[in-house]
Amino acid sequence: MKKLTVLMLCLFFVHSLSAQDQQAxxxxxxxxxxxxxxxxxxxxxxxxxxxxxxxxxxxxxxxxLIIDNKTLDIADIQYxxxxxLLTSTLTTGLLVYGGAITAGFGAIIGVFGNPAGFFLFxxxxxxxxxxxxxxxxxxxxxxxxxxxxxxxxxSQ
Numbered sequence: 001m002k003k004l005t006v007l008m009l010c011l012f013f014v015h016s017l018s019a020q021d022q023q024a025x026x027x028x029x030x031x032x033x034x035x036x037x038x039x040x041x042x043x044x045x046x047x048x049x050x051x052x053x054x055x056x057x058x059x060x061x062x063x064x065l066i067i068d069n070k071t072l073d074i075a076d077i078q079y080x081x082x083x084x085l086l087t088s089t090l091t092t093g094l095l096v097y098g099g100a101i102t103a104g105f106g107a108i109i110g111v112f113g114n115p116a117g118f119f120l121f122x123x124x125x126x127x128x129x130x131x132x133x134x135x136x137x138x139x140x141x142x143x144x145x146x147x148x149x150x151x152x153x154x155s156q
Contacts, residue, residue: 022154023060027080030146038082039154045083045136048076055083060151074149079142088134095131099124 027036038044045055046067054067065072103124109117141147 024152024154025058025060025065025074025080026150026152027141028148028150030148036141037152038080043083043085045081046072047078048072049078050076063151074151077143077149079140080147080149081136081140082138083136084138087138088136091137092131092134095127095135097131099127099131102127 022040024037024039027038028034040059041057043056044058044067045053046058046065047053054070054072056068059066061071063074065074065077102120106117106120106124109120111117141149143149
């Protein structure tokens, strides 16, 4: 029993030594004082003041964001938006497959029934295009609407 207790204490001690601080982006609205926190390694969509868009998991190093091996300064961000994998997968999948099914039903109705069924190709094409563009329904945090971005280290 003593060996088990000593082993557990040693494991706890090693775990507390190896625990690292996690970094995050704090998003603050200057007028309403609302704050949001996005932890490191989450998926985000960023547009810089140059108009370039970057999407993917981010990491923080010396007050800069690193997305897909591209370094972005926090001051150059025009807007930031969460880009969760579940939301983008569901919306893309539903729209593309829904458009394909609509086009298939339009073809079946047009060939075997009423030729007006071919008009279903119009919404089907729109659904497939919207699915390819992958809509993101999360809120944009824009600097022009008094949102500020800063890095922060979270202690565990």
